[in-house]
Amino acid sequence: MKELKTISDVIVFCYAVFIALLLTNLLDHKTIFEIATEEQALTLYKTLGAVGAGLMLVKLLIGKLYITSLKYDRHMAQVKINELKADLYERKQEYRSNSYKESVRMEMAVASN
Template sequence: MKALQAILDLSVLVYTIFIVLLLTSVLDENTIFAIDSENQALILYKILVSAGILLMLVRLLANHLHIAAFKYDRHRAQLTINNLKADLYEKRQAFRSNRNKGSYSEEEAEIPN
């Protein structure tokens, strides 16, 4: 999951840099994409916006899945902790009950009838 997030973060960064360079006219869309008319330029910008939206949605979905995995892992860890606490409680109760049985039997042995 971390590798997917790293790839998506890198893709978003590269996409953002490309769009900024394209919008500031450092890169010329006419020479890069061989655009002849303004209609083709408009279609290019629509495609770039659509690709950006899709990239952000995929990144959002990956982040949501990553958070859900963390919540699930935390839930599983909490269940494990609760089970260990229950086992410890049962062992303490058994130890106390055995210790109390042993002390009563010793006391009863000392008391003459």
């Protein structure tokens, strides 16, 4: 998921740079897109705006999915930690129980001698 987020970030950045170059007239939109009339230029800019909005929407959705996957991973790690804590507690209880039984046996053996 991280790779997808990184790729979307790079694509949006490159698109933003391209649009900035077009708007500052460092790139000539008439030669790049073979535009002859102002109507075609207006249609081009509307299309570029729509594409930009679509890219930003996709970037937003990928960001939300990435955050959700991070939260899920953190939840699964917490579940694993809780399982390990429970296992450790059970082992400690078993050890204490065995130690207690051994100490009672030793006391009984000492008392019988």
